[in-house]
Amino acid sequence: xxxxxxxxxxxxxxxxxxxxxxxxxxxxxxxxxxxxxxxxxxxxxxxxxxxxxxxxxxxxxxxxxxxxxxxxxxxxxxxxxxxxxxxxxxxxxxxxxxxxxxxxxxxxxxxxxxxxxxxxxxxxxxxxxxxxxxxxxxxxxxxxxxxxxxxxxxxxxxxxxxxxxxxxxxxxxxxxxxxxxxxxxxxxxxxxxxxxxxxxxxxxxxxxxxxxxxxxxxxxxxxxxxxxxxxxxxxxxxxxxxxxxxxxxxxxxxxxxxxxxxxxxxxxxxxxxxxxxxxxxxxxxxxxxxxxxxxxxxxxxxxxxxxxxxxx
Amino acid sequence: xxxxxxxxxxxxxxxxxxxxxxxxxxxxxxxxxxxxxxxxxxxxxxxxxxxxxxxxxxxxxxxxxxxxxxxxxxxxxxxxxxxxxxxxxxxxxxxxxxxxxxxxxxxxxxxxxxxxxxxxxxxxxxxxxxxxxxxxxxxxxxxxxxxxxxxxxxxxxxxxxxxxxxxxxxxxxxxxxxxxxxxxxxxxxxxxxxxxxxxxxxxxxxxxxxxxxxxxxxxxxxxxxxxxxxxxxxxxxxxxxxxxxxxxxxxxxxxxxxxxxxxxxxxxxxxxxxxxxxxxxxxxxxxxxxxxxxxxxxxxxxxxxxxxxxxxxxxxxxxxxxxxxxxxxxxxxxxxxxxxxxxxxxxxxxxxxxxxxxxxxxxxxxxxxxxxxxxxxxxxxxxxxxxxxxxxxxxxxxxxxxxxxxxxxxxxxxxxxxxxxxxxxxxxxxxxxxxxxxxxxxxxxxxx
Numbered sequence: 175x176x177x178x179x180x181x182x183x184x185x186x187x188x189x190x191x192x193x194x195x196x197x198x199x200x201x202x203x204x205x206x207x208x209x210x211x212x213x214x215x216x217x218x219x220x221x222x223x224x225x226x227x228x229x230x231x232x233x234x235x236x237x238x239x240x241x242x243x244x245x246x247x248x249x250x251x252x253x254x255x256x257x258x259x260x261x262x263x264x265x266x267x268x269x270x271x272x273x274x275x276x277x278x279x280x281x282x283x284x285x286x287x288x289x290x291x292x293x294x295x296x297x298x299x300x301x302x303x304x305x306x307x308x309x310x311x312x313x314x315x316x317x318x319x320x321x322x323x324x325x326x327x328x329x330x331x332x333x334x335x336x337x338x339x340x341x342x343x344x345x346x347x348x349x350x351x352x353x354x355x356x357x358x359x360x361x362x363x364x365x366x367x368x369x370x371x372x373x374x375x376x377x378x379x380x381x382x383x384x385x386x387x388x389x390x391x392x393x394x395x396x397x398x399x400x401x402x403x404x405x406x407x408x409x410x411x412x413x414x415x416x417x418x419x420x421x422x423x424x425x426x427x428x429x430x431x432x433x434x435x436x437x438x439x440x441x442x443x444x445x446x447x448x449x450x451x452x453x454x455x456x457x458x459x460x461x462x463x464x465x466x467x468x469x470x471x472x473x474x475x476x477x478x479x480x481x482x483x484x485x486x
Numbered sequence: 487x488x489x490x491x492x493x494x495x496x497x498x499x500x501x502x503x504x505x506x507x508x509x510x511x512x513x514x515x516x517x518x519x520x521x522x523x524x525x526x527x528x529x530x531x532x533x534x535x536x537x538x539x540x541x542x543x544x545x546x547x548x549x550x551x552x553x554x555x556x557x558x559x560x561x562x563x564x565x566x567x568x569x570x571x572x573x574x575x576x577x578x579x580x581x582x583x584x585x586x587x588x589x590x591x592x593x594x595x596x597x598x599x600x601x602x603x604x605x606x607x608x609x610x611x612x613x614x615x616x617x618x619x620x621x622x623x624x625x626x627x628x629x630x631x632x633x634x635x636x637x638x639x640x641x642x643x644x645x646x647x648x649x650x651x652x653x654x655x656x657x658x659x660x661x662x663x664x665x666x667x668x669x670x671x672x673x674x675x676x677x678x679x680x681x682x683x684x685x686x687x688x689x690x691x692x693x694x695x696x697x698x699x700x701x702x703x704x705x706x707x708x709x710x711x712x713x714x715x716x717x718x719x720x721x722x723x724x725x726x727x728x729x730x731x732x733x734x735x736x737x738x739x740x741x742x743x744x745x746x747x748x749x750x751x752x753x754x755x756x757x758x759x760x761x762x763x764x765x766x767x768x769x770x771x772x773x774x775x776x777x778x779x780x781x782x783x784x785x786x787x788x789x790x791x792x793x794x795x796x797x798x799x800x801x802x803x804x805x806x807x808x809x810x811x812x813x814x815x816x817x818x819x820x821x822x823x824x825x826x827x828x829x830x831x832x833x834x835x836x837x838x839x840x841x842x843x844x845x846x847x848x849x850x851x852x853x854x855x856x857x858x859x860x861x862x863x864x865x866x867x868x869x870x871x872x873x874x875x876x877x878x879x880x881x882x883x884x885x886x887x888x889x890x891x892x893x894x895x896x897x898x899x900x901x902x903x904x905x906x907x908x909x910x911x912x913x914x915x916x917x918x919x920x921x922x923x924x925x926x927x928x929x930x931x932x933x934x
Contacts, residue, residue, distance in 0.1 A: 258709035260709070
């Protein structure tokens with residue numbers, strides 16, 4: 175199966191400074207891929223290379239299984255991190271202009287834009303000048319201009335920056351809907367909760383290299399360090415005794431429901447969760463036994479730290 | 487597809503500017519201001535003229551006789567003292583003292599004695615100056631009346647026979663060209679002024695619109711629109727679209743100015759010729775005053791009649807197109823290389839130097855339109871847009887104009903391509919260096 179986007183050994187240097195150092199990953203069709211990385215990791219250069227704004231020194235970019243071309247790039251919906259609008263133009267005229275640059279006819283653009291303006295609740299702003307609208311409103315217009323031509327591949331660089339939580343949720347809903355309709359999405363962001371909520375796959379780059387990649391669930395699963403939450407009814411001493419040497423107790427205290435207790439444990443490497451559950455069930459009444467997988471944020475920090483630690 | 491994208495960029499650049507209130511005001515105002523200047527020049531002299539009732543004291547009885555029927559003194563020469571709207575004569579042999587003729591409503595007393603036949607001089611007495619026109623009328627009318635007296639006194643001719651014999655010689659200039667042909671020529675200074683006026687307008691339009699391009703490019707960079715644009719349009723195409731779009735705005739303005747000026751002038755001419763401003767006024771020959779005659783009499787407006795408007799407007803538009811493509815693309819490239827308009831102004835100076843130099847030379851050509859350096863500068867593409875207009879006004883072989891324009895267009899084409907690459911380097915650049923530093927990097931081949 176061809177991918178919406180496929181990068182192979184992408185390299186780019188500015189003078190002696192290497193910004194991209196052999197980056198390879200794919201964006202499967204219909205998937206939302208989170209592109210993560212600390213500031214200066216090379217995310218923007220990577221995106222600008224895909225968009226043809228900078229020319230990579232080496233490597234192959236394929237779009238829809240075909241070699242990169244300017245014409246194919248025009249089909250991509252691109253929302254750059256540093257984005258803006260013409261202040262002296264009317265909102266509607268400006269959206270039509272951007273749509274036409276993406277190859278849409280004028281009447282088609284107006285029709286599609288009107289529908290999107292309604293979806294994002296900005297229909298009353300069509301005739302306003304950009305200088306008269308709020309920053310959040312302008313962000314919505316930019317989002318609409320990015321998606322109006324129904325791109326097969328969307329590249330969103332920090333799409334939620336500048337949005338209040340209500341509007342951020344509205345945008346997330348639309349991103350999900352687009353993905354559900356088959357749009358492939360590369361989402362570059364520092365907002366880890368949105369990565370957890372949205373992304374099927376994650377690519378983490380640092381210092382121009384991919385340091386972690388894969389399905390988000392798999393990564394969290396493989397990053398599991400034996401952490402477990404247990405909610406129970408019973409005696410703390412009986413609970414501790416039942417743990418024995420199977421797990422290390424991090425904390426214990428009352429849970430939200432009266433008479434219940436919550437403990438946070440870390441299993442020993444050799445202890446299967448089932449064995450611990452059996453041991454605990456014999457001593458106390460176990461109400462919940464939940465595997466605590468690492469957050470994307472902790473995986474991110476771990477991976478970045480690991481990639482920056484010199485090998486011994 | 488590339489063409490339609492450029493077309494979309496051109497359309498936006500054009501539409502957003504021509505629908506601006508400032509553009510509409512400037513476009514509508516300019517023709518009415520310029521035609522208004524002509525109107526004011528023609529009318530103001532008349533409007534500011536005070537009514538003059540002139541008492542002519544013909545003590546020696548040279549130019550007047552007593553009309554028995556009316557008991558008034560009247561000119562001997564028929565038609566020498568025509569009645570004008572704000573200019574009337576009465577004649578006496580002996581004028582009363584100043585306070586009396588003033589009290590009787592006269593504003594000017596004209597005095598002379600028999601010596602006027604030899605020394606051609608008299609006096610004009612007044613409390614308040616009657617104005618330049620009044621003085622000119624009196625001098626002209628009195629001259630003809632004295633001439634009439636001298637003809638009758640010194641010759642056997644009667645006045646009408648003398649009038650028929652009298653000739654006014656007018657010399658028309660003919661220039662011998664390098665090829666040995668004779669062409670209409672002469673009046674180079676006036677035509678030099680005309681040429682300079684057109685080249686000054688061109689210089690201003692090039693500088694103003696170049697500045698607008700620079701501002702527009704810097705704005706697109708600072709408001710981050712450019713990142714979205716170049717994802718869809720190649721930088722070179724974007725630059726071309728911007729330059730052509732803004733040039734179309736300038737051309738729209740020039741064409742609108744020409745049409746509206748023609749319209750306003752035609753309306754004024756119609757009103758003037760139909761007597762709306764000149765009721766009751768007649769020229770010397772007794773025919774009604776028309777605008778062209780009136781303009782020809784005025785030093786400033788006479789220049790306007792000397793202009794071959796068709797040729798000059800056509801040349802201005804042609805050299806504007808070439809000059810604009812050349813300088814506009816340089817301005818756009820600078821806009822791409824800098825971070826602020828202020829920084830851009832610093833880089834613009836060396837670029838605009840040839841244009842300023844040609845403006846200075848053009849102003850010198852007003853007084854000396856045959857300067858040796860002019861032909862060279864009118865072929866050199868960086869100076870030809872301004873200088874060739876001076877030469878076109880003065881008179882130049884068509885092949886020189888065509889060759890100069892061709893050179894200009896070819897250079898503009900090359901500069902446009904080069905500017906497109908510099909613009910690409912500027913707008914796509916990710917580092918810290920800007921302006922001259924970035925240009926140096928690019929020239930050294932680091933700006934890939």
